[in-house]
Amino acid sequence: MDYGQSLLITLPEIILSIGGLVLLLVAAWSGAKATRAVSISAVALLVAAGVATLCYTGDAFGALYSGDQFSDFGHVLIYIAAAISLMIAPRFFQRAGLARAEYPILILYACVGMGMMVSATDFLTLYIGLELNSLAAYVLASFLRTDERSAEAGLKYFVLGALASGILLFGMSLVYGFTGSTSFVAVLGSLGGGMETGALFGIVFVLAGLAFKISAVPFHMWTPDVYEGAPTPVTAFFASAPKVAATALTVRVAVDAFGTQTLAWQQIIIFIALASIILGGVAAIGQTNLKRLLAYSSINNIGFLLIGLAAGTQEGISAVLVYLSIYVAMTLGSFACIMQLRGPDGEPREELSDIAGLSQTNKGLALAMAIFMFSLAGIPPLFGFWGKVVVFDAAIGAGLLPLAVIGIAASVIGAFYYIKIVKLMYFDESRTVLQTGDGKALAWIGAIMALLVSPLGYFSIPLLGGFANNAASALF
């Protein structure tokens, strides 16, 4: 093992860790005054780490960590999502009186964990990356500690997250016991010549633990509560970067570690995918809180992502990555829009009734929100449609026609509540007086994301598709 080479391949994690330590010292000495400087430096560190991840490829530290194209794709997407979560945050926390420098630092350490997750080629790396990310996430969820809902969200997330980690760890120990190794390559080889019942139990438990982390049905219960209670910038972060990391991780485990037993996990993934699409659609209909609604929307979207994984082919994985990129743009854009809704005293508003008649008070915001909602629903001229096309195309290509048909039918349920939001904004009378718009950063991010998912996004297909194909080919 060449340590120099290994350190270069893990450079993005090293940059973020050491940078985080330095920023922590800055924060400790200058307190809340330094929040702005620390946030800007954190974004700069994320950019540096993104460049570093593209510079070096190869396996690091034996077979613990892999810096292949798949991990590059995941790293870059995670860093972009994290940087945007940093940019939308300052005004929100300032208004809450809790602008603290620890927010960017915790996001940085969550990014270290997520980077390890997408690069993990060993169950131990997987687990430690996941825990690092989760622990930072628990703290972030209860960051507004004076707010009861935020504290509740953090506690709920922590207790259920710890349970899921236990389930995952149990599954990993079974897999280790019956294959004799924690390395994905060795597990793949060992499962190649037929599988024993014990190892099957291991696969089931590992997938159950991972399903919790991507909030797929039936392990989704925590999602609406945590998304509603957590501060909105943190919710935007939860809905984007950790979703990317956990999905990429699930894909890598399914293909790299359990790839020789596709039939064993395929039916689990198919069930989880359909259940997520249907429940994410049906349960969202009765919601009155925008953040809760987006939580169900994220459950729904995870279902579509998993259809691509269920295909189990290179096209399927590439479709997952394309969908994931579009999903991140749509989600971050929607949250940037929601964060611009404020009551007369500047307090954040997040009820569904608050956006009634938004088109009369703020045309631009209403238009952007409408674009995101139509795109999330997968209505054709918008880019969200393309994500669904590639995913279903891959499923049909793998011979999963019934799955694709049910998935398309169920996506109509989801369309109902997305369109309901548009109807509220454009055809209902405004009942509350809202201040809208909250600084340039939010407006710009909302506008850029809206442009990305608008029909203009189709110009990026060759580029995005090319990257996704490259990344997916690294797994096969």
Add this chain to the structure above:
Amino acid sequence: MIQTFAFYLFATIVLLSGAFTIFAKNPVHSVLWLILAFFNAAGLMVLAGAEFIAMLLVIVYVGAVAVLFLFVVMMLDIDFAELRAGFARYLFFGIVLAVFLAIELVLGLEAFRAGAIKLGTATSAPVDAAVPNLEAIGALLYTKYVFLFEAAGLILLVAMIGAIVLTHRKRSGTRPQNVAKQVRRRPQDAVRNLTPEIGQGVDL
């Protein structure tokens, strides 16, 4: 000879202190008996040649878990007498539960004698008998798994940041020690030599 003697000593104390943990009236005494049990269990582990687990028991269970128990027991105002009340009321369910547990125990023992369910053959990692397990773990942890070892350190750092972020706040009205100010203070600033007249007292 000495091993046998030590084994019986440790085993007896483990069993006795375990029993005292349950029967002690005072919860603080219970935790103290538990700590004694952990120490002697660690002794048993050393006898079995598992010195790493022995140290883990002392550091993790005695050093962290038991002390945490002690804190919780001392800080929370739990009325243990009240918790124990209602013995007669729950007696029936208790007996039913005990009977079921006894049946399960017998069934489990019989099933064990009949042979295990075939889940497959567990693969065991090769163990070099010549290397003590402390050395073996250290050699792996600081070479092959050094990356993960460092990452685990980051997890602890994040936990520490989290605890401070969620609980630390500036209190008003505290009088923190200012070391620099204390060190700067000279005798001539603070001390006055006076020769008071008899019966006059001193102006302060």
